[in-house]
Amino acid sequence: MKDITSEDIAMKVMKSTTENVELSEEEVSMLENDEEIQKSLRLLAAVQRSMLEATMPVPDVNGELEKIINEEDVNETSEHRHFMGYVISAIVGAAAMIALVFGYNYFSGIGESADKISKVETGSGETMTINLADGTEIVLNDNSSIEYPHGFTGTDRIVKLSGEALFKVSKNKHHPFIVETDKIRTRVLGTVFDVKAYPGTEASVALVEGKVEVKNMSSGKVTNIIPGQQYRMNIAGKADIKKVNTDETTAWSDGVFYYDNKRLEDIMYALGRWYNRKVVFKNSALKDIRLNFAAERKGSIQETVELLNSLGKVKVTTDSERIVIE
Incomplete structure (x- = not known):
């Protein structure tokens, strides 16, 4: 590095x-x-x-x-x-x-470029807030990208996401808002929800308020979820719905790492993505340890690792390229 x-x-x-x-x-x-x-x-x-x-x-x-x-x-x-x-x-x-x-x-030249597509990307340790022309607010998580038009001119308001973003969609019952990823397609009229679809990982939609419709792009099946529910689809395309704490699923947008009884593997890969480090488990059995963990995202990697080690469950070390768990 x-x-x-x-x-x-x-x-x-x-x-x-x-x-x-x-x-x-x-x-x-x-x-x-x-x-x-x-x-x-x-x-x-x-x-x-x-x-x-x-x-x-x-x-x-x-x-x-x-x-x-x-x-x-x-x-x-x-x-x-x-x-x-x-x-x-x-x-x-x-x-x-x-x-x-x-x-x-x-x-x-306003009005002449409404169909022009913009693409915004974030790197490790970065988030970005974007306000669309219709009043929708998007908070883009780290290592993510989103494509959106300068103005919505058709029936549907369509954006394309890779990674994770929190959407606060401006209500318009005549023009559905659609978030497309390579795995799932989420359709709403106006609501607050989190979409996660990083390449090579499971895809999910967690609903904070309102109502959304999620389409599995591999099977074509459409599912409705209600506030407090999360739609998850694994890499193989199998989907399920579970109840979640939406404060936890959206905490990243407030600058916080917050995990409630989560697998250590999921926590560490999120930290690795944020700090741009490769995650290495010396013992694969450690991946299934469950932790309650919270930290400020603006903190250094050393500070975050110290907090993890203070829990006494595992030993975590880091260098310029890796986070090692043993």
């Missing part, structure tokens, strides 16, 4: 979905303690959030920054660190200008 660089910290600030981004002393120092740079980054973050909430296309700032860095054949010296300050300042200014142009073009 690569070392964290000053451009990584810049991206962290610009990708943030909160007004104030918490940076460690080390991260602040990597931005050379330049308050103007940090202020510019936060301004750009606000611009990007506003553009996402207005369903505008957002410039690929990360990609442009990587192009500049890759073109420079310099060593990681004090001169390079000083150079990075200029690079970050330049890219912030350029990206902000691009954002303004995109915003102007969007508003001047």
Whole structure:
């Protein structure tokens, strides 16, 4: 895993979905303690959030920054660190200008691009809130992506999800809201629900309020669930319904890891995905241990591992690439 660089910290600030981004002393120092740079980054973050909430296309700032860095054949010296300050300042200014142009073009051409599809992605340790044109709010979990139109023009309001998201759907009895994944298709008129469909894992829909209709894409069977129920479909396509604590299934959207009597394997793979680590069990029997566990998602991996170890059930260690359970 690569070392964290000053451009990584810049991206962290610009990708943030909160007004104030918490940076460690080390991260602040990597931005050379330049308050103007940090202020510019936060301004750009606000611009990007506003553009996402207005369903505008957002410039690929990360990609442009990587192009500049890759073109420079310099060593990681004090001169390079000083150079990075200029690079970050330049890219912030350029990206902000691009954002303004995109915003102007969007508003001047509104109505012409309603069918244009936007795609938003998150990485490890990231969540993002998106407000759609119809008033629907989507909170996208880590390592997830969603595709949605700038405006809904047909009978159905359709979005495509990979990963996990919490949906608070604006009610419209004439225009059903549909979430499509490669495993299941969820249809609603207006409600709050969580959809999870990470590649290679079981798919699920947990209903907080309202009513939803879930279609198994392999069998074609349609199932209705009520608040407090979760529809689950395993990798083989077999589905069932169980009662769940929706506070637990949606806790991630409030920035919390919260597991009530859950299998250790499920907990660890969620942590591994969040912290971008491979999960290794030294003894497969440990996977079925059940735990009650809660922690702040903004905490470091070391803090989270310490909390796990304090339970006295297993020994958890971590390095730059793995979480090891024994």
